[in-house]
Amino acid sequence: MAGDIVFWVSFGGQGKIKSLNLINKSHEYRQLFTSFGQEWHFTENGFQRVRAFTCAMYCSSTNTKLVNQLGYEMFCAKNGDVSSGQFPPCSNALRQYAHRANYQAAIWQRSLESSPTVPSPTDGHRWNLLDRQLEICWLTGAPAPEVVLELMSCRCSRNCDKDCPCVMNGLCCTPACKLQECTNMQDDDDDGSSDLDESDSDSDE
Secondary structure, rough: HHHHHHHHHHHOOOOOHHHHHHHOOOOHHHHHHHOOOOOOOHHHHHHHHHHHHHHHHOOOOOOOOOOOOOHHHHHHHHOOOOHHHHOOOOOOHHHHHHHHHHHHHHHOOOOOOOOOOOOOOOOOEEEEEEOOOOEEOOOOOOOOOOHHHHOOOOOOOOOOOOOOHHHHHHOOOOOOOOOOOOEEEOOOOOOOOOOOOOOOOOOOO
């Protein structure tokens, strides 16, 4: 089963082979991934183990099992010279991801049942229904504390498109960014406030 679910643990800069090797070397991680989908709702204990696995995937020598703490350590180790794509997902985003993966695995686990009872993906499984369309719930809070968001910048040379770190994180470009005229710049009449007003922490919900 671990091989079936490894698709969801290939984050930016971390390939699927690396994830699979890490799972194969650890009985604990094999137990973790074989537990996916056994129940419809993902447990808090399972999420704690997912955080530990993610930390080990990004840095095998770290002692922390908290992805936010690891991101801070990586930032300090490189003196801030690191792009957002090199960090592990924040705890809030990882939680949403784990719940969605568990829901999908639960459907697969019941694929041989003639008429399985499948709960709605919006019933705590990290999807939202907007205008009769399912949309992924990426975050339930801000991707980082406000003071960090204010300092975030990108180095795009031509245009800030979907690959721009600011765009990927749902942020407007700031005067600290390399480009000073792009379609992602904050409007003058925009006070910079975000719909996401909760800072992320390793104890998010």
